[in-house]
Amino acid sequence: EPEVTQTPSHQVTQMGQEVILRCVPISNHLYFYWYRQILGQKVEFLVSFYNNEISEKSEIFDDQFSVERPDGSNFTLKIRSTKLEDSAMYFCASRVSPMGEVGNTIYFGEGSWLTVV
Amino acid sequence: GQQLNQSPQSMFIQEGEDVSMNCTSSSIFNTWLWYKQDPGEGPVLLIALYKAGELTSNGRLTAQFGITRKDSFLNISASIPSDVGIYFCAGRGTSGTYKYIFGTGTRLKVLA
Numbered sequence: 617e618p619e620v621t622q623t624p625s626h627q628v629t630q631m632g633q634e635v636i637l638r639c640v641p642i643s644n645h646l647y648f649y650w651y652r653q654i655l656g657q658k659v660e661f662l663v664s665f666y667n668n669e670i671s672e673k674s675e676i677f678d679d680q681f682s683v684e685r686p687d688g689s690n691f692t693l694k695i696r697s698t699k700l701e702d703s704a705m706y707f708c709a710s711r712v713s714p715m716g717e718v719g720n721t722i723y724f725g726e727g728s729w730l731t732v733v
Numbered sequence: 734g735q736q737l738n739q740s741p742q743s744m745f746i747q748e749g750e751d752v753s754m755n756c757t758s759s760s761i762f763n764t765w766l767w768y769k770q771d772p773g774e775g776p777v778l779l780i781a782l783y784k785a786g787e788l789t790s791n792g793r794l795t796a797q798f799g800i801t802r803k804d805s806f807l808n809i810s811a812s813i814p815s816d817v818g819i820y821f822c823a824g825r826g827t828s829g830t831y832k833y834i835f836g837t838g839t840r841l842k843v844l845a
Contacts, residue, residue, distance in 0.1 A: 620775075647831065659776060659821060659835040672832050707775050711831075721766055722833060724775040 618642045620725035622708050628731045629698055637693045637728045639708030648691045649709040649722060650683065652676070659707065665691065698732045705729050735760050735826050737836035745842045746812055754839040755806040756822035764825040765805040766833065767796050769818045776821060780807070812843050 621640045629635050641648050650662040664671040665683055682694045691710075695702055705727040739756050746752055756765070764783055768776035780791050782798035782805060789796055795808045805824075809816055822836040 649833075651835075658837050659770075659823075661832050661834060664832055666831075672830060674832075705773075721764075721778060721781045723778060724768075726775045727773075729773070 620708055620710055620723055622706075622725040622728050624728055625726065626729040626731070628733060631700060631732055632697050635695045635698055635702075635730060637695075637706050637708075637730070639691045639693070639725060640689050641691055641708065641710035642723060643689070644712060645710035645723075646713045647671075647711045648683075648685070649711075650693045651707045651709060651724075652704040653707065653727075654704045662693075662706075695730075698730075700732050703730060703732045735824075735834050737822055737824055737834055739820075739822055739836035739839050741839060742837070743840040743842070745844060748812060748814060748843055748845050750812055752809040752812055752816070752841060753806060754820060754841075755804060756824070756836045757804040758824060759803065760826060761802040762824035762826055763802070764833075765796070765798050766823040766825075767794075767805070767807045768821045768823060770821060770838075771818050776823075779820075809841075812841075814843050814845055817841060817843050 623638045648665045651659050653659045661674050663673040663677045680696045684692050707727045708725045709722045711722045737756050737758050766781050767779045770776045780789050780796040785802050786800050787798040793810045819838045819840050821838050823833040825833050
């Protein structure tokens with residue numbers, strides 16, 4: 617069964633360093649998301665991306681964050697200068713398209729656990 | 734902004750018992766999704782609901798999209814130890830958004 621894959625599974629970084637989290641969405645999916653989950657808390661929306669541009673973003677997704685689809689298969693989240701409070705599990709998700717409903721749900725990857733020290 | 738409240742926050746049940754949890758909002762949603770998350774893993778989709786009043790089953794799981802479009806419930810029948818985990822609802826609102834908002838989660842523990 618096709619799945620969303622994420623790398624790395626776990627990364628430890630120094631505060632102030634740049635981090636890039638990578639995702640390979642399901643191959644025929646066109647709409648991509650990043651969510652994060654701070655330990656013990658709910659899953660929070662960060663950003664959605666379609667047709668090579670950001671569709672929506674939350675207040676969490678400030679100027680320190682950026683997303684990119686550098687090629688036909690990868691979707692990345694960059695944090696320019698990490699802060700301690702960026703420590704969380706980051707989930708990539710994808711869906712077939714923004715159009716239609718039935719069967720058009722979002723599927724999540726296993727997550728990348730980021731620890732900022 | 735839109736928020737989803739889940740209840741109960743946590744529950745301990747005996748193996749074999751049925752479980753019911755729900756998700757409510759003050760605003761209308763077009764889609765409800767139910768996910769299960771095991772520790773250190775990503776959310777896994779259990780059931781998707783697209784129409785008000787829709788009742789959908791997936792094995793021992795049954796979920797319904799509330800008539801008012803402001804709530805949804807998930808039932809698990811005859812619970813087993815592997816049902817342990819955190820259950821999240823997620824909803825997609827109206828006004829052209831494709832953003833899914835997650836509920837606060839229900840932590841389920843099953844006692845054998």
